[in-house]
Amino acid sequence: MRWFSLVAIYFLFWFITLFVVLPFSARTAEEAGEKPMIGHAESAPHDFRPWTVVWRTSLVAAVLLAAFWFVHAEGWIDVQISSAAAGRIP
Numbered sequence: 001m002r003w004f005s006l007v008a009i010y011f012l013f014w015f016i017t018l019f020v021v022l023p024f025s026a027r028t029a030e031e032a033g034e035k036p037m038i039g040h041a042e043s044a045p046h047d048f049r050p051w052t053v054v055w056r057t058s059l060v061a062a063v064l065l066a067a068f069w070f071v072h073a074e075g076w077i078d079v080q081i082s083s084a085a086a087g088r089i090p
Helices: 003-021 050-073
Strands: none
């Protein structure tokens, strides 16, 4: 598998994982025992730390990419287009 394909698959995993990791450790002001700031939604995170979310997302995406590469290297999945499907490509 080419390196560019691995980079593209990593970013796909990264953005999918972002929406999975984002809600973890997000507490509202009420859950933190504070009053919400005026003008903020009640559901807004009290102390949002974006770099923590980026770090966790990158770590999970790297683990998923390693698992994907292992499965591909073992031959459990094949990413080649079959000859029957290639004949239908315009």
